[in-house]
Amino acid sequence: MTTLSIARVFTRALYGMEAPLVTVEVCLASGLPAFAVVGLPQAGVREARDRVRSAIQASTFEFPRGKKITVNLAPADLPKHGARYDLAIAIGILVADGQLSERAVVSREFYGELTLSGDLRGVTGILPAMLACRxxxxxxxxPLANAQEAAVVQQQQCVAAESLRDVVAHLQGPDGLPLLQPLPLDDSAEVGGDLADVIGQEQAKRALVLAAMGGHHLLFVGPPGTGKTMLAQRLLGLLPPLTDAEGLQVAAIRSVAGTSFSEESPSAWRARQLRTPHHSCSAAALVGGGSPPQPGEISLAHKAILFLDELPEFSRHVLDSLREPLESGQVTISRAGYQATFPAQFQLVCALNPSPCGHFDGTLASARATPDQISRYLGKLSGPLLDRIDMQVAVPRQPEVLQQQVRRQPPQSPQLRQDVAAVRALQLQRQGCLNAELKAAELAQYCRLEDEDHQFLVSAIDTFQLSHRAYHRVLRLARTIADAAQQSQISKSHLAEALSYRALDRLLQQLREL
Structure with missing residues (x-):
């Protein structure tokens, strides 16, 4: 007669940004000794057999001998990747063998990779699992390596262990491991530098503040060494801190991507980041990919800034992969039998020198390259991508600035950050989103124009040969300019300023006229 002993232990898989429940069912049966793992395990999961056996023995526990061990990871149609199931499998074997009580595991979930000596290693994607567990x-x-990451989640009972022996002692003894304490919140750290560090470039500074207020995408156009990169870095210091919900979502993305929390300050999980991928990066690195799918740079820049320097040097295929995420605020990675969606609500900041020779001061005459060479160089940028960028700002050389003695300027960013926060609060109260996120159907309600002002805008759109999408972008930007001036109605002056931030369109028009 065959005797069966079955135990059930809970853990969670990692499926994009989700953490579906996985029930580890362990069956000990008499028969020929064997150790099988079923339930659509990938190679790393199947190798758990050797790790678990060695870890149990090294921790001075009895590994079942002369038994047929079957481990089922349910649901069976969900692919299982990595070594995150090791601890749950080991605990399930000890429960099935009677070395642990089933009552000790029924209200707990277990995560962690086991070493051959029984120590616990950290795993990726702990934060989504903690949210689902809560x-x-x-x-x-x-594992102890994931303690700081797990402590991000408030009101969640969680303990961290160094080894399998510590976990068993926690389950058996009355005095178990201490509960993790939530991480303290501290938004006082300054990030991104101060806008006062940038000498001159008043129009670019003004554009930077407007971009922060409305969440608009921004393109700096100018020769090397004029401060384009420095301006992009200062945008980070103008943005208000993330809310608790936004910070938790950002931390979850970093958790899935495997970003360690161990070297960060306790509140760094809430901080916005400036992501600066090199122009040699692939489309998969930028938008995400792999098997299983992993978040890319645009998801790691969620609620923050993605800075692309030397924009024409990027592959056109790579740049065009940004078009859909810029509109939808998310990216869906599809693989055979596997699909994952990652948030990607980022603010795009780009910089380029419109001439391949590197010399350009705002006019074609200042460039060493011919108009045909400039046209081919800028032809790497597709029209649909440029249509999705709200502001094109000239950052020219300013020789007069070099003639002035550099003096230390008082900080500007703290006060500007307060102004940005006030304007953003106005937008959220009025329409529930930032101006850059207004849908086309909402423009008629929140961006209404007088007939004369509307005719002025239509005439300018025809002159620059802009698309309907660019028309909507100008309206959204004009709405932000009006909000910054505390005006409820968009006027002609607001439209004129919004149209002044079309530096690249003016250059392309000059090239078309040649």
Missing amino acids: AQGREAVV
């Missing part, structure tokens, strides 16, 4: 009201047991 919703179920269970206690989470995680």
Whole structure:
């Protein structure tokens, strides 16, 4: 007669930004000794057999001998990747063998990779698992390496262990491992530098503040060494801190991507980041990819800034992959039998020198390259991508600035950050989103124009030969300019300023007229 002993232990898989529940069912049966793992395990999961056996023995526990061990990872149609199931499998074997009580594991979830000596290694994607575990009201047991990451989630019972022996002692003894304390919140750290560091470039500074107020995408056009990169870095210091919900979502993305929290300050998980991928990066690195899919640079820049320097040097295929995420605020990575969606609500800041020779002071006569060479160089940028960028700002050389003695300027960013926060609060109260996120159907309500002002805008659109999408972008930007001036109605002056931030369009028009 065959005797069966079955145990059930809970853990979670990592599926994009989701953490579906996985029930580890361990069956010990009499028969020929064997150790099988079923339930659509990938190679790393199948190798858990050797890690678990060695870890149990090294931790001075009895590994079942003369038994047929079957581990089922349910649901069976969900692909299982990585070594995150090791601890749950080991605990399931000890429960099935009677070395642990089933009552000790019924209200807990277990995560972690085991070493051959029984120590626990950290795994990726702990934060989404903690959020799902909190919703179920269970206690989470995680490796010590994931302790700081797990402590991001408020109101979640969680303990961190160094080894399998510590986990078993926690389950058996009355005095278990201490609960992790939530990370303190501190938004006082300055990031991105101060706007006062940039000497001159008043129009670019003004554009930077407007971009921060409305969440607009920005393109700096100018020769090397005029401060384009410095301006982009200062935008980070103008943005207000993330809310708790936004910070938690950003931290979850970094958790899935495997970004370690161990070297960061306690509040760094809430901080916005400036992501600056090199122009040699691939489309998969930029938007995400791999198997299983991993978030790319645009997702790591969620609620923050993606800075692309030397924009024409990027592959056109890579740049065009940004078009859909810029509109939808998310990216969906599809693979055979696997699909994952990652948030990608980022603010795009680009910089370029419109001439391949590197010399350009705002006019074609200042460039060493011919108009045909400039046209081919800028032809790497597709019209649909440029249509999605709200502001094109000239950053020219300013020789007169070099003639002035450099003096230390008082900080500007702290006060400007307060102004940005006030304008953003006005937009959220009025329409529930930033101006850059207004849908086309909402423009008629929040960006209404007088007939004369509307005719002025239509005439300018015809002159620059802009698309309907660019027309909407100008309206959204004009709405932000009006909000900055505390005006409820968009006027001709606001439209004129919004149209003044079309530096690249003016250059392309000059090239078309040649």
